[in-house]
Amino acid sequence: MMQKLFIDGAAGTTGLEIRERLADRAEFRIVTLEGDARKDPAARAGALNDADFVILCLPDDAAREAVALIENPDVRVIDASSAHRVADGWTYGFPELEPAQMAAIAGSARVSNPGCYPTGFLALVRPLVRSGLIPHDWPISVNAVSGYSGGGKTMVAEFEGEAAVTAHRAYGLSLSHKHLPEMQRHARMAHPPIFQPAVARAYRGMLIEVPLPLHALPRKPSLAAIETAWRDAYREQPLIRIAGTDGVNAVEIEADAGTDRMTLRVFGNADTGQARLIATLDNLGKGAAGAAVQNLNVMAGLDPVAGLRV
Structure with missing residues (x-):
């Protein structure tokens, strides 16, 4: 089943690189906000709460703000900023770091990409x-x-x-x-x-x-x-x-x-x-966009390296 993915900050360097890796993927439908909608709080809140997965490619304060807008408990988030890398309730998104790390990411609703x-x-x-x-x-x-x-x-x-x-x-x-x-x-x-x-x-x-x-x-x-x-x-x-x-x-x-x-x-x-x-x-690869896509794959129960350049 195709899952809905919203990339908040899709026009930035990391967001563009993520979209490139997902361009030919049939498992996800990417939702983006165009023009003035990107700065419209209601439009952003709607997109954040209507997605299966959200990837945040934002400055730290904006990433925290985006998380606060999410009220739908079914939305799963990957934060590519440094806002939540040592925060309680967030799983560190480095699948290879510990023997049980990939399983922890797979079961998490909040994952923070490593720096x-x-x-x-x-x-x-x-x-x-x-x-x-x-x-x-x-x-x-x-x-x-x-x-x-x-x-x-x-x-x-x-x-x-x-x-x-x-x-x-x-x-x-x-x-x-x-x-x-x-x-x-x-x-x-x-x-x-x-x-x-x-x-x-x-x-x-x-x-x-x-x-x-x-x-x-x-x-x-x-x-x-x-x-x-x-x-x-x-x-x-x-x-x-x-x-x-x-x-x-x-x-x-x-x-x-x-x-x-x-x-x-x-x-x-x-x-x-x-x-x-x-x-x-x-x-921009294993250090950013590639890591985000790897975490997305793991969370979605897919091949962890699908769409990545090994």
């Missing part, structure tokens, strides 16, 4: 914390760079306009980025990581890196132990790949651009006992 940076960070770190290779109170740092499309229309114009003057810019210098509560909560760590985000002059793509002093960790894990923990965690998960590193001398931000997958790699130096954990993904 793009946390998706890579958590994929790298959570299995290692869960298996005891990284203590839950270890001081973790994470370096990350994203394509500028993650900053929306304003940042796209900034990096593509005639006045663009930089190729790479670090930000979040106050160490209080809004992703930090999400990263700490879902990694199940005692402290937030030292998060060092940056944006590069690449439209899409993302590279997230966690350095580890293996020699200082209590269990002194090997590179093979880290890879084994990942493979155990992501067995039979088609959107997460563990890549070999033999002969690899560089990893590019665009390594998984244009896809909905994520690739994990562990590099290291056995002599110094140091490692670099690297995740690559598309900030």
Whole structure:
């Protein structure tokens, strides 16, 4: 049976990418508001309450407002903003994160899409914390760079306009980025990581890196132990790949651009006992629209990767 889907914020970057992935899907009929109706509270409330599924592609405050307008208890919501990622009553929409996460998403009425940076960070770190290779109170740092499309229309114009003057810019210098509560909560760590985000002059793509002093960790894990923990965690998960590193001398931000997958790699130096954990993904794919469609598939009881670019 075809189910009705309302995308609130369908004209934005994430909304457009979601519609693209669903364009040939017969399982859903997409409802959108055109023109002035998009800003009409009555029209929005009607669309929100008349849908089987709602995907919110809105700023945080607007997402909270949209949820407050939903009175129909049968409407199921996926929020692509950061408004509900650590909120009570919401299921974290990272199906591969925990053994029971996909089942929790399937049975939930309220699902919050992960952030793009946390998706890579958590994929790298959570299995290692869960298996005891990284203590839950270890001081973790994470370096990350994203394509500028993650900053929306304003940042796209900034990096593509005639006045663009930089190729790479670090930000979040106050160490209080809004992703930090999400990263700490879902990694199940005692402290937030030292998060060092940056944006590069690449439209899409993302590279997230966690350095580890293996020699200082209590269990002194090997590179093979880290890879084994990942493979155990992501067995039979088609959107997460563990890549070999033999002969690899560089990893590019665009390594998984244009896809909905994520690739994990562990590099290291056995002599110094140091490692670099690297995740690559598309900030608009597994980091946003692809994740929303994956969650929609799971909630609707469909193939989790239907319509996605593996």
